[in-house]
Each structure stands twice: as structure tokens, then as C-alpha cells.
Amino acid sequence: MTLAADLTDVADQPVAEIIxxxxxxYSAAVYDVLDELGLPHQALAPELKPVxxxxxxxxxxxxxxxxxxxxxxxxxxxxxxxMFGDMRAIGTPLVDVxxxxxxxxxxxxxxxxxxxxxxxxxxxxxxxxxxxxxxxxIESDFPTFCRYQTPVEAYKRWSYYDWGLTxxxxxxxxxxxxxxxxxxVFGDLDxxxxxxxxxxxxxxxxxxxLVQHENEVRQEFLSGAxxxxxxxxxxxx
Numbered sequence: 164m165t166l167a168a169d170l171t172d173v174a175d176q177p178v179a180e181i182i183x184x185x186x187x188x189y190s191a192a193v194y195d196v197l198d199e200l201g202l203p204h205q206a207l208a209p210e211l212k213p214v215x216x217x218x219x220x221x222x223x224x225x226x227x228x229x230x231x232x233x234x235x236x237x238x239x240x241x242x243x244x245x246m247f248g249d250m251r252a253i254g255t256p257l258v259d260v261x262x263x264x265x266x267x268x269x270x271x272x273x274x275x276x277x278x279x280x281x282x283x284x285x286x287x288x289x290x291x292x293x294x295x296x297x298x299x300x301i302e303s304d305f306p307t308f309c310r311y312q313t314p315v316e317a318y319k320r321w322s323y324y325d326w327g328l329t330x331x332x333x334x335x336x337x338x339x340x341x342x343x344x345x346x347x348v349f350g351d352l353d354x355x356x357x358x359x360x361x362x363x364x365x366x367x368x369x370x371x372x373l374v375q376h377e378n379e380v381r382q383e384f385l386s387g388a389x390x391x392x393x394x395x396x397x398x399x400x
């Protein structure tokens with residue numbers, strides 16, 4: 164089949180199936196495809212790591228922006244329940260992506276966020292900031308990526324501001340990586356990459372092809388074939 168035909172087939176698949184296919188990949192392969200497509204700046208900062216090494220996060224981004232809130236603004240705090248309602252209304256699996264405005268004091272995600280989020284379709288979280296209740300997140304096997312863990316409560320330090328808008332998370336090669344609502348988020352132990360929504364299907368197909376090729380080459384090396392000949396036959400690996 165042609166790439167165009169394959170793209171049509173992928174576009175017809177439900178989001179849950181797309182997520183399953185991405186989860187069979189690894190972030191390095193997805194990044195390499197983006198790099199080849201002229202998008203080298205889609206990797207988030209290397210400090211963003213899963214709270215457990217084996218966790219994989221995959222799914223469309225539900226974006227949220229938070230801001231410092233030293234007075235504990237109750238109006239801001241009360242708005243968050245509406246955010247979860249908006250998550251539920253989308254009706255597909257989502258990844259909670261949080262721009263914390265570079266706050267480094269508090270935890271911006273924890274047990275209750277994960278519990279309520281899961282009831283609204285959230286299948287993972289990428290937090291450019293801190294998490295707490297980490298043991299719960301690990302025990303419940305809820306894919307959570309963050310910069311640090313801390314017991315510090317966010318109340319009177321940081322609060323929700325708005326959601327469903329373009330946000331900026333710290334990047335690996337640039338100061339920030341823009342994340343738009345619906346962009347596809349994929350992360351594992353090596354880090355997190357952001358796939359623009361309009362390129363999701365093409366990146367998936369190209370990454371699957373790349374991984375299949377790498378598996379075939381790996382088997383050639385392991386079979387005892389002359390490594391120089393294998394390298395010459397396949398070129399850059």
C-alpha cells in the first residue's frame with residue numbers, strides 16, 4: 164500500500180487503537196522521524212521523567228496553564244472542577260499536559276488529580292513541574308511524567324488558570340516546546356516528544372516502519388553476520 168492509503172486506514176482507527184500502536188514504539192524512534200521531517204525541536208526537557216522507569220505515556224494532549232497564586236485565590240481554585248468536566252466532554256483518552264509557568268516550589272499533580280482525571284478519560288500526565296503522592300501514582304500504574312517530587316501543597320502557592328489553549332513546556336533543544344490541544348504526546352524513560360496533531364498518523368506509520376527495520380537489522384547482527392557488511396548494506400542505523 165502507498166503512504167496515502169496507509170494514512171487513510173490510520174485516520175479511520177479510534178484513538179484508543181492509535182494509542183496502543185504508539186505504545187509499541189519508543190521515544191527515540193518517534194523523535195528520529197520528527198527530526199527527519201524537519202521538526203527537531205519537539206522533545207521536552209530531559210528533566211521530565213516518568214515516576215517509574217517502565218511507564219509509557221501516549222495520547223492526545225489536554226493542555227492546562229497554571230500560575231503562581233500566593234494568596235490562594237478561591238475563584239481560580241474553584242474553576243478546576245469545570246476543567247475536569249471539559250475533559251469528560253471530549254470523550255476520548257487524553258493526556259493531562261500542564262504548563263506550570265516555571266514554578267519550582269510546589270506539587271502541581273498528585274493522587275486526586277489522577278483519580279478524578281481517570282474518571283474523565285485521562286490516561287496519563289506530563290507535568291512541567293512537581294508531583295506528590297508518588298507512591299500512589301506508581302501503585303496505580305498511572306503514567307506520570309514530571310520534573311521533581313515534593314510533598315509541598317500547591318494551595319496558596321500555585322493555581323489553575325486556564326485550559327484548552329496552547330501552552331509552552333521546557334524543551335530539550337529550545338527554551339520551550341509549544342503544545343496545542345490535541346497534539347499527540349508520547350513518552351518513555353528516554354523522555355517525552357510532542358507530535359503535532361496534523362502529523363500524528365504519518366509519524367506513527369514512519370516510526371513503525373523504522374522500528375521494524377531496526378529489528379531486522381538487529382537480528383542480522385545477532386545472527387553472526389559480518390557487522391561491516393550489515394552496516395554497509397543498511398547504511399546509517
